[in-house]
Amino acid sequence: MQQSAPIYLDHNAGAPLRETAREVMIEVLNDAGNASSVHAHGRKARGRIETAREQVARLCNARNRAVTFVSGGTEANMTALSPAWQDQGAPVYLDKLFRSAIEHPSVMTGGRFAVSDQVVIPVDSDGRVELGALELAVKDAGPSLISVMAANNETGVIQPLAEIGAIAERHGHFFHVDAVQAAGRMPIDLESWKADVLTVSAHKFGGPQGIGAVVVRSTARVPAPLMVGGGQENWRRGGTENVSAIAGFGIASKAALEESADTRHLSDMKAKLEAGLCAICPSTVIFGDKAERLSNTCCFAVPGIPAETALIAFDLDHISVSSGSACSSGKVSVSHVLTAMGVPEDLARCALRISMGWNTSGADIDRFLELWPKIVGRLNPQARHQAA
CATH class of the missing domain: 3.40.640.10 (Type I PLP-dependent aspartate aminotransferase-like (Major domain))
Incomplete structure (x- = not known):
């Protein structure tokens, strides 16, 4: 294969x-x-x-x-x-x-x-x-x-x-x-x-x-x-x-x-990504979604799916994403950003960050959205049926 x-x-x-x-x-x-x-x-x-x-x-x-x-x-x-x-x-x-x-x-x-x-x-x-x-x-x-x-x-x-x-x-x-x-x-x-x-x-x-x-x-x-x-x-x-x-x-x-004069390409990909995330898991939380955000950044969480476990699953499928948590000396701590926003600790530990840039393509987002439901199915099958 x-x-x-x-x-x-x-x-x-x-x-x-x-x-x-x-x-x-x-x-x-x-x-x-x-x-x-x-x-x-x-x-x-x-x-x-x-x-x-x-x-x-x-x-x-x-x-x-x-x-x-x-x-x-x-x-x-x-x-x-x-x-x-x-x-x-x-x-x-x-x-x-x-x-x-x-x-x-x-x-x-x-x-x-x-x-x-x-x-x-x-x-x-x-x-x-x-x-x-x-x-x-x-x-x-x-x-x-x-x-x-x-x-x-x-x-x-x-x-x-x-x-x-x-x-x-x-x-x-x-x-x-x-x-x-x-x-x-x-x-x-x-x-x-x-x-x-x-x-x-x-x-x-x-x-x-x-x-x-x-x-x-x-x-x-x-x-x-x-x-x-x-x-x-x-x-x-x-x-x-x-x-x-x-x-x-x-x-x-x-x-x-x-x-930077025209970020519509990134904005369109982010909109597609976030719509797909919410369609796959209705319980998805997108952090800062009511504020103006950069066109390249999406930070989200699905309750019950720890970020570090999801990161490993994506890495095994050759996709590099990040967590909303900071890692130091092997210890994962809750993001101070999400804590300052009042996000509960258990949800903050599920935060993933997708950040796009000059070489990101629509096919990359398609591949991410293709793999995400499979990862969710392995880590928390009930998440796909839970309401936000």
Whole structure:
């Protein structure tokens, strides 16, 4: 019996590398030269970096000089989450970090803020930040940083960023948006969001792993560098630049920007997927379905079908999906995102995430929907007859 080709439906964890990005990376790896050198080889490397900087800036709707390359989303967030900033050339020290309850672990740790200076803002049952709670928390605080992700990595729920930015501006606070999951999947607009700093990572939309960027709205208002040393990246991040990865980041950004202009293909596939899931199991719960979500992400659960068991079953059939739970040292814990949304623990442990991307086809979704009832039949036959 011929084995089916593997299907990858875990783009939110990391998208496959685009062929165009791979090609330019190999080309750069075959060249010599440090981008800080003044000779021809160095100037060529510098040109590669500046071309990529422009491509990433366009993806983020920002100025070229606003982009600083770093090693990925985690370093980008650590850089942004600083109590020390420069504003119009003067040092500014922020009192507190206000972050939502559903942030990525690299933001949940608080970056360079002390634990005692961090305040968690709740979300509603669809995973959207409670604006009233945010305004109440920040209205009497001294200058502080508000950090909210643009779109959630587990549920795909998009946050009311313009409203959050308005709150930040009204009370004299700074605003950070973690756009790692959003970049290339929805329009990025630092101006309308009134975001002071944005963070992105290449590997979520088909660039290489290990490269990301910190993007500021104004170069007059920037967080203190995390990595210090030489004068690379306009003194905002020390260390010799990874020219190959940066070039791949740029090419992937260009492709992602073109794709983000029309996401109907992904939206249609998600609609087909979710309709199929509910038809197969009427008890299916789709998390965040009443909120605006990314077109590529579906997080769902069927009561009585543990996520880890379903993941193994899919893997045996050569389909890669993800769970709504985080795994660490072999221990599966309940998703903090779903917990913050008020999802009961037993249901949260059943959460699966399907995330599509640049190489996902309708046939991939068809194959998933073909296998799902067979897996349900093995794991919990009654689920196909239970009402929602």
